[in-house]
Amino acid sequence: MADLSTTYMGIALKNPVTVAACSLSCKVENILRAEEAGAGALVIRSLFEEQIRHETGELDAALAKGSESYAEALSYFPAISHGEAKEHLFWVGRTREATKMPLIASLNAVSPGNWVAYAKQLADTGVDGLELNYYRVEADMTRDGLSAELQMLDIVASVRASVKLPIAVKLSPFYTSVGNVIQKLDEIGVNGAVMFNRFLQPEIDPDKETVLHEMTYSTSAEMRVPLRWIGLLYGKHSLDMAANTGIMEARDVVKALLAGATVVQVASTLFRNGIGHLTSLRDGLNAWMDSKSYASIEDFRGKLSQQGFEGDSVMFERAQYLDFLMSRQRWVKA
Ligand SMILES: Cc1cc2nc3c(=O)[nH]c(=O)nc-3n(C[C@H](O)[C@H](O)[C@H](O)COP(=O)(O)O)c2cc1C
Numbered sequence: 001m002a003d004l005s006t007t008y009m010g011i012a013l014k015n016p017v018t019v020a021a022c023s024l025s026c027k028v029e030n031i032l033r034a035e036e037a038g039a040g041a042l043v044i045r046s047l048f049e050e051q052i053r054h055e056t057g058e059l060d061a062a063l064a065k066g067s068e069s070y071a072e073a074l075s076y077f078p079a080i081s082h083g084e085a086k087e088h089l090f091w092v093g094r095t096r097e098a099t100k101m102p103l104i105a106s107l108n109a110v111s112p113g114n115w116v117a118y119a120k121q122l123a124d125t126g127v128d129g130l131e132l133n134y135y136r137v138e139a140d141m142t143r144d145g146l147s148a149e150l151q152m153l154d155i156v157a158s159v160r161a162s163v164k165l166p167i168a169v170k171l172s173p174f175y176t177s178v179g180n181v182i183q184k185l186d187e188i189g190v191n192g193a194v195m196f197n198r199f200l201q202p203e204i205d206p207d208k209e210t211v212l213h214e215m216t217y218s219t220s221a222e223m224r225v226p227l228r229w230i231g232l233l234y235g236k237h238s239l240d241m242a243a244n245t246g247i248m249e250a251r252d253v254v255k256a257l258l259a260g261a262t263v264v265q266v267a268s269t270l271f272r273n274g275i276g277h278l279t280s281l282r283d284g285l286n287a288w289m290d291s292k293s294y295a296s297i298e299d300f301r302g303k304l305s306q307q308g309f310e311g312d313s314v315m316f317e318r319a320q321y322l323d324f325l326m327s328r329q330r331w332v333k334a
Contacts, residue, residue: 002289003296004282006040008240008263009166009191011102011128013040016297017253017281020244020265021045021106021131021170028098030275037278040263041102044092046133047118049110052085089121096126104168108133112155119159129166132156135197136172145176149184157188168192168242172199173225179233186237194242194265195226217268222246227259234260235307248272250284257285260302 004015021043024030034042092105105122107130109115119130134155138148156169173196175181182193203212223246230241243256244265256264270277294300306313 002286002294004040004286004289006262006297008041008102008242009129009168011041011166013102013263014038015040015282015285016257016261016263017278017285018042018242018263018265019270019278020267021133022267022271024267024270024275025095028095031095031099031101033275034270034278035099035101037276038282039101039278040282041104041128042099043104043106043131043265044095044127046106046108047085047088047092047122048108049114051088052109052114052118085118089125092122092127093125102128104129104131106131106133106170108135109155110136112158115155116158116162119163123163123165127165129168129191130159130163131168131170131192131194132159133170133197134172135170135199137199149175149181153181153184153188156185156190160189166191168194168240170194170197170244172197173229178229179236182233182237182239186239190239192240192242192262194244195229195261196245198222198245217271218246220246220248220252223248223252223255226261227255230256230261231259231305232313234302234305250281250288253281253285254288257297257301258304260305260307262301 006013006016008016008018015038017038018040019025019034019042023045024034025042025044031042092103096103105125105127107115107118107122109118115132119132122130132155134152136148136152138145152169156167160167167190169185169190169192171178171181171193178195185193198218200213200215203214204210205212223243226243226245230243234241240262241260242263242265243259243261246268247253247256247264247266248269253264264281266278266281269281289295289297289300292300
């Protein structure tokens with residue numbers, strides 16, 4: 001049996017298969033089930049700004065306008081009126097008492113004051129780390145990319161200055177330079193990057209002529225985006241990278257680790273296959289390591305990353321792209 005243990009942001013984990021923030025963690029029995037099934041750690045579903053504002057009576061025009069952030073909150077918490085901030089904090093504390101498994105609390109705020117205030121309160125519940133779910137769809141055409149990034153970095157820096165716990169930022173894949181954002185987070189003292197957040201994609205029903213904000217589960221193919229970025233950036237900064245989105249099977253866990261991920265986070269595959277699927281992810285990883293005679297994760301983590309690649313990464317990516325396009329042309333018959 002291989003040694004699957006690892007550390008994520010300085011937190012010791014039995015294995016790198018962790019549960020992503022999602023509504024599975026609404027119930028303590030699900031969390032205990034995940035622990036029993038072998039989860040290395042669990043990120044508790046987010047505390048959303050909308051819950052905070054609801055509690056303080058400030059849930060205002062943003063709600064009526066149906067901002068992107070609210071749409072996400074709605075799909076995760078259809079009964080938002082029953083999920084205010086105090087209740088969430090109380091419940092995170094109860095979860096902490098119920099399990100020894102490493103727990104990470106997640107926060108999705110909007111206003112800078114709430115980010116700091118609630119990060120502190122979540123830290124006081126006794127969780128092992130914090131995940132900042134910076135979910136923002138920039139729909140304002142007058143705002144440029146740099147100011148959007150600086151706003152995010154400012155907020156993260158304020159939280160960093162206020163709590164001692166390890167902090168991960170759940171990132172969007174849509175930055176022009178993901179690597180540069182990670183480098184700046186590194187300078188601020190952030191410990192982990194979750195790659196990547198999966199934004200709610202609105203759908204249109206042409207028959208009813210309505211916009212649907214329904215949650216769909218991810219597919220394996222979506223894993224290619226985190227895989228690429230983790231592989232490109234491994235070894236170039238000091239953040240631990242959590243691979244997230246599209247990890248379905250044990251082979252996907254192996255791929256993420258080969259690219260350089262410290263842990264994987266899973267949600268959709270647990271909704272599809274049940275919480276017990278965590279056991280097959282962990283055992284499948286173990287079986288693969290045994291078949292390759294790897295004694296520990298460190299023996300192969302990042303083996304297929306671009307660390308040590310001396311050439312020009314941009315040209316390398318272009319070469320792969322051209323190779324793909326050229327070979328496609330050969331396949332297609334006129
Ligand atoms: C039902 C459901 C609820 C979710 N709730 C949250 C949440 O509260 N906070 C968060 O950061 N992400 C949330 N997510 C997103 C997941 O953490 C994860 O980033 C996303 O589902 C991609 O991972 P996957 O491909 O394994 O599903 C949720 C996802 C699902 C399916």
